[in-house]
Amino acid sequence: MSLDQTTPFPGRPIGEQVVFDRRELSVILALYGRMVAAGEWRDYGISSLRELAVFAVFRRTAEHPLYRIEKRPKLRSKQGMYSVVAMDGQILKRGGDLKKVLRVLERKLIRAVD
Numbered sequence: 482m483s484l485d486q487t488t489p490f491p492g493r494p495i496g497e498q499v500v501f502d503r504r505e506l507s508v509i510l511a512l513y514g515r516m517v518a519a520g521e522w523r524d525y526g527i528s529s530l531r532e533l534a535v536f537a538v539f540r541r542t543a544e545h546p547l548y549r550i551e552k553r554p555k556l557r558s559k560q561g562m563y564s565v566v567a568m569d570g571q572i573l574k575r576g577g578d579l580k581k582v583l584r585v586l587e588r589k590l591i592r593a594v595d
Contacts, residue, residue, distance in 0.1 A: 498529040499554055501536065508579050509536050509550055512586060522547070548573075548586060 501509065516522040516538070524539040526546070533553045537546035549566040556562050561577035565585050574585040 497531060499532065499534040499552060500529045501527070501534050501552060505552070505579055506536075508583065512583050513538065516586070550583070 513522060513525060521540070522538045523541060526535075526537045526539070528535040528537070532555065533551050535552075536550040538548050538550075539546055545568055547568055551564045551566060552562055553564070554562050556575075557577065560575045561582070563577065563579045563582040564575040565573045565582055567573055574582045576582045
């Protein structure tokens with residue numbers, strides 16, 4: 482590896498991590514904003530790993546995440562690459578369309594407002 486080649490983290494090949502793209506983050510953050518406004522969520526964290534990207538939502542910063550929105554591209558042709566996972570590890574919804582998968586959380590927003 483030459484010194485003139487700039488990499489964010491030397492020794493780690495670029496493109497090795499799974500990340501959410503701008504469109505996906507826009508959809509997720511729109512839901513996040515509605516849930517914050519309803520008082521249900523207060524914090525989030527994003528992780529980019531080799532096999533998956535995770536958007537975790539929290540009621541309080543020091544707690545375990547209430548839900549994890551996961552993107553696993555290797556499951557694209559099987560169950561779908563997006564999933565919503567509850568705090569206990571149960572997969573609430575899985576599919577290939579992020580907006581449809583997130584509807585399981587939007588139903589909780591409707592209940593919270595009533």
